[in-house]
Amino acid sequence: MSNYKFILSGGGTGGHIYPAIAIAKALQARYPQASFLFVGAKDKMEMEKVPQEGFDIKGLWISGIQRKLTLTNLMFPFKLISSLFRSRQIIKAFEPDLVVGTGGFASGPLLKMAASMQVPCVLQEQNSYPGITNKWLAPQAEKIFVAYDGLERFFPAAKIVKTGNPVRSDLLKIDHLKEEAMSYFDFESGKPVLFVMGGSLGAKRINELVAQHLDLFKELGVQVLWQCGKLYYEQYKHLAAEGVKVKPFISRMDLAYGCASVMISRAGASSVSELSIVGKPVLFIPSPNVAEDHQTKNAMAVVEKGAALMLSEKELDASFETVFRELITSKEQQQALGTNIRKMALPQATENIVDEIVNILNIRKNK
Structure with missing residues (x-):
């Protein structure tokens, strides 16, 4: 049987969405006849990103719990009940053979309902x-795929499989x-x-x-590829100069990593996994x-x-x-890191x- 049906759920941030897309594409390569459906949170970035990758997605009326008392928190029980009901409708209509959750609040009600329906x-x-x-869902999961050691503190040890995080295949090369990268960004070799x-x-x-610190970088003879982000590009684009490239977004991340000697990065899980594969010295500044x-x-x-440096924002x-x-x-130091x-x-x-x-x-099929 190769016409399996899969539901993938996760979102809110790229760190939850892109692993789900990577898993879907790998399953698609293994089972070309399979059907896929994503389930995310309405009005979140997955509703845009997933269709761009060629997959259908349905949205739930759900959001996370805020740390302080807000109207959103007061609405949470109603959103959860609504999302559980909607998840049941989606699962009954699609009839998945297996459901994959990659974290984020949308995956909670969907997987909870799937497990109760013996999926x-x-x-x-x-x-x-x-x-x-994921901590809430762990008791119902068949397997939990992790990227770090020591997660037995949070999950049943028998269910944990250390696989690493899915990353883009172009980073392997x-x-x-x-x-090519130095030429693409117009840097001096x-x-x-x-x-x-x-x-x-x-x-x-x-x-x-x-x-x-642009003067420091210039003094040290360091060229800068600066992805400042879409929200900040207008504020910083005037600082572009010889050897300083200011970008709102970089589509060719393989070339960005390819030209880098050292990197400064946040420490989201996907970034850490990518940087491990890239294998270059990095200074983490966690959010x-x-x-x-x-x-x-x-x-x-x-x-x-001994594989990276880290400074908190307070230490900068x-x-x-x-x-x-x-x-x-x-x-x-660069070589060791x-x-x-x-x-x-x-x-x-x-x-x-x-x-x-x-x-x-296969185990399910042979039962």
Whole structure:
């Protein structure tokens, strides 16, 4: 049987959406006759991103719980009941053989309802510290695919499979792209490149940091590829100069990684997984504005293995110049960080996840 039906649910942020899309595409390659349906949260980015990748999506009226008392929180019970009812309708109409949840509040009611209807469910947890949704769903999941060690604290140990996080396949081939990448971004060959990324929307504090230190980068002979994000491009585009490229968004991430000597990045789970495969020295500046401070935990899991540097936003004013100056001038440090972070890479993550899903389907079929 190859005409399986799969529902994938996850969203709210790219860190939940892109792994789901990667898994869907790998399942599609394995089962060309299969049918796919995504379920996300209405008005969130998945409603735009998923159709762009060629998949159908249905939206639930659901949102996360805020940390303070708000109207949204008061509405949450009604949204949850509505989403459970809508999830039941979707599952009955589509009749999936298996459901994949990648985190984010939309996947909660969908997988909860699927499990109650005896549909096998699997979870993919990107972070070293799981979100509320996946912790809530773990008892009903058949398997939980993780990227970090030590998640037995949160999930049943027998269900955990360490696969790594799904990443774009083009990142597996960046080693030979240096020359093409330098030409693409119009950089001078022979000079180091700092690649700064703060996500597609941008990171306010990282942008401020780069703007404040352009003279330092120039003094050190460092060229800068600065993805400032769509929200900040108008504010910083005037700082573009010889050796300083300011971009709202970068579509050719393989070339951005290909030209980079060192990188500054947030520590979202997808970014950490990509950077491990890229295998170049990175300074993490975790976002302090995420649930349970999971970006700091993600970064620490890498730093503790001598595979990256990390500064909190509070440490930047006092420590950034010293840390960066040493990083860019020490080839030994660069080599050690690059070697160690590459050891953490799990480049076959998507295929490993699909193999596990195939096993579950085969066991079900043979029962």
